Amino acid sequence: MDTPSSRACGIHAGRLNLAEVARNFGDAHPPLTRAQALIEAERCYYCFDAPCQTACPTGIDVPTFIQRIAQDNLRGAARTILEANPLGGMCARVCPTEVLCEQACVRNTHEDKPVEIGALQRYATDAHMAAPGAPLFTRAASTGRRIAVVGAGPAGLACAHGLARRGHAVVLFDARPKLGGLNEYGLAAYKTAGDFAQREVAWLLSIGGIEVRNGQMLGRDFTLDTLVADHDAVFLGLGLAGVNALGIAEPQLPGLRDAVDFIAELRQAADKSTVPVGRRVAVIGGGMTAVDAAVQSRLLGAEEVSIVYRRGPEAMSASVVEQRWAQTNGVTLRHWAAPKAVVSEGGVLRGMRFAATALAPDGRLVETGEQFTLEADMVLKAIGQCYMPEPAGVSIELKGGRVATDADGRTSHSRVWAGGDCRFGGRDLTVEAVEHGKRAAVSIDLELGATAAATAIETEAQHG
Numbered sequence: 001m002d003t004p005s006s007r008a009c010g011i012h013a014g015r016l017n018l019a020e021v022a023r024n025f026g027d028a029h030p031p032l033t034r035a036q037a038l039i040e041a042e043r044c045y046y047c048f049d050a051p052c053q054t055a056c057p058t059g060i061d062v063p064t065f066i067q068r069i070a071q072d073n074l075r076g077a078a079r080t081i082l083e084a085n086p087l088g089g090m091c092a093r094v095c096p097t098e099v100l101c102e103q104a105c106v107r108n109t110h111e112d113k114p115v116e117i118g119a120l121q122r123y124a125t126d127a128h129m130a131a132p133g134a135p136l137f138t139r140a141a142s143t144g145r146r147i148a149v150v151g152a153g154p155a156g157l158a159c160a161h162g163l164a165r166r167g168h169a170v171v172l173f174d175a176r177p178k179l180g181g182l183n184e185y186g187l188a189a190y191k192t193a194g195d196f197a198q199r200e201v202a203w204l205l206s207i208g209g210i211e212v213r214n215g216q217m218l219g220r221d222f223t224l225d226t227l228v229a230d231h232d233a234v235f236l237g238l239g240l241a242g243v244n245a246l247g248i249a250e251p252q253l254p255g256l257r258d259a260v261d262f263i264a265e266l267r268q269a270a271d272k273s274t275v276p277v278g279r280r281v282a283v284i285g286g287g288m289t290a291v292d293a294a295v296q297s298r299l300l301g302a303e304e305v306s307i308v309y310r311r312g313p314e315a316m317s318a319s320v321v322e323q324r325w326a327q328t329n330g331v332t333l334r335h336w337a338a339p340k341a342v343v344s345e346g347g348v349l350r351g352m353r354f355a356a357t358a359l360a361p362d363g364r365l366v367e368t369g370e371q372f373t374l375e376a377d378m379v380l381k382a383i384g385q386c387y388m389p390e391p392a393g394v395s396i397e398l399k400g401g402r403v404a405t406d407a408d409g410r411t412s413h414s415r416v417w418a419g420g421d422c423r424f425g426g427r428d429l430t431v432e433a434v435e436h437g438k439r440a441a442v443s444i445d446l447e448l449g450a451t452a453a454a455t456a457i458e459t460e461a462q463h464g
Contacts, residue, residue: 010377011255013276015301021273024299028190029093029119037123041070044115045106052117055104057432058085062101066120078128079136081121086161086438087154089129089200090183091431092122094191096319100431129199132206139208140167145448148173148231150218153181154433155420155440156237157204162441163235164209168448171231172210175217181239181420183430185264188292189272190299224396228415233444236403236411236418237437240385246284246339255349256342259283259293259382266296273300278378280304282352284339285382286316287428291323293380294331305331306374310338310357310365317428334374338365343373351375387422399424409440417444 016024032040046063053062061080068077081088097103097118105114128136145168149160152174160170178184184197205212216222218238227234243258250256255278269275277300283290286309297305309316312335313323323333337354344350356370387402397404397412402424409417419436421428426436 010280011276011278013274015277015279016273018271018273021271021300025189025193025272025296027193028188031126032116032119032123037069037120038072040116040120041066043107044070047106051104051106052101052115055101056084057100057429057435058088058091058438059435060084060088060101060121062117065124066115066117069120069124074124074127075133075136077124081125082128082136085431085434086158086204087183087200087430087434088121089125090154090192090197091434092118092125093196094183094187095429095431096321098321099319129196129203132203135206137165137207139164142169142209143167143448145169145232146171146230147233147235147444148227149235149237150174150227151181151237151239151420151422152176152179152201152212153237153239153420154183154430155423155437156181156235157201158434158437159235159237159417159419159441159444160210160437161204161207162438163444164207166441166445168209168445170210171213173213173216173218173222175215175220177214179212179214181237185267186260186289187267188263188296189266190296191292224416228413232415232448234416235409235437235440235444236416236422237420237433238387238418238422240421241388242386243381244384244386246381246383248339248341251342251344253342253344253347253349255376255378257378257380259285259289259380260385262293262380263289263296266300275300277302278376280351280376281306281378281380282374282376283307283380283382284352285309285384286311286318287382287384288318288322290380290382291318291326291331293382295326295329297378297380298330302378306334306376307331308334308337308339308352308354308374310336311359312336337372338367340371342379349377349379352379385421407439408443409436410443 044066046067050063065077065080101117102114107114147163147168148171149156150173152172160172163170179201180197266275277297281297281302283294290307294305294307336357338357340355341353343353351374353373355367357365358368360366403418403422404424405411405418409419411418417440419440420433426432
């Protein structure tokens with residue numbers, strides 16, 4: 001937010017004009033043309049037992065959808081994708097395909113250049129979203145069962161869609177004004193240009209049977225106790241609402257803020273040129289959020305932007321492609337440095353002091369004794385988020401600070417499932433969150449079917 005205090009410390013809106021910002025925040029990777037898509041599709045070997053399909057967390061039948069593109073059957077291609085991944089359009093934009101399906105492509109062996117699976121997936125799903133025609137999927141007959149889904153991010157949306165397809169009534173709760181979770185609020189604007197996140201949500205809801213309740217937060221507006229009492233099952237797709245602390249004193253200063261809030265502000269801004277940014281920006285962290293925040297700072301007109309990470313480049317959770325993207329956009333990557341102190345003067349942020357780090361012989365990360373100061377009038381914290389459990393009520397087991405589940409998302413409570421970033425053991429990927437929601441929907445459906453059958457048997461016995 002642009003305020004007098006923020007402007008006093010070098011944080012300004014309008015560093016670039018409207019036309020420059022519009023150009024900078026256009027689609028980072030323009031979609032394939034029909035000719036490009038057909039040529040790329042012909043490069044696929046259509047492998048039997050394809051390694052690319054195995055590498056996809058949602059198990060999309062990649063050879064089949066690509067073959068259908070080659071046949072100019074885009075509706076068939078979209079159906080193959082969306083059957084396995086109902087958020088296949090967004091995943092085509094944001095998945096790290098370079099370390100998933102495309103890394104497994106056998107073309108790498110022969111040409112060192114995989115088939116552009118992500119771009120082809122986007123080509124097919126974009127075509128369907130632009131002109132959906134008759135519904136690809138329809139609801140089964142009503143089961144009379146009612147399930148609460150908390151959180152309308154990728155996991156919650158996938159779960160809600162899967163349950164609705166099976167005939168269950170779904171009540172979808174979300175704390176934000178818009179559905180979509182990180183797809184709407186947490187991704188770089190240049191990755192999802194336009195309103196695609198909301199168009200995909202609208203397509204998901206078109207299945208029917210999903211009641212949406214926005215502005216509803218677990219622990220504030222309702223409890224897990226009430227959800228369990230009022231519904232046949234509950235799915236938690238809460239994401240990670242908390243932000244990890246730096247581990248040092250964090251004074252309340254203009255310019256010292258969470259990277260996720262900065263990204264959300266940009267995503268929701270009607271005019272991105274009005275979003276203030278510093279002249280010198282330091283981003284602390286090594287993941288995709290750090291890259292998204294840093295690159296967008298540069299695109300807003302920041303002159304110097306650095307990502308500072310405590311370990312080496314190979315340990316960063318941002319992929320090599322993302323790291324190169326940051327450097328291509330003028331971001332400096334500084335490794336082996338941990339935040340030591342916020343530097344300020346008269347209530348104005350001046351920079352950050354860092355301690356140089358290294359690996360000890362036993363593998364521990366230690367400080368070397370050297371320190372340096374990085375001048376900055378804006379510091380964005382991107383060191384990860386954490387799960388915020390409900391303060392009271394129904395208790396579910398946690399592990400490593402997140403919700404413990406089995407492979408199908410079932411928690412320690414027999415009627416509660418969970419998935420997405422709040423679930424322990426995941427990789428915090430959009431596509432993995434979709435798979436969590438998808439598998440949980442199947443598990444819930446099986447459980448409710450078994451419960452219904454058991455109830456029918458018991459009732460028959462009582463009247464027998």
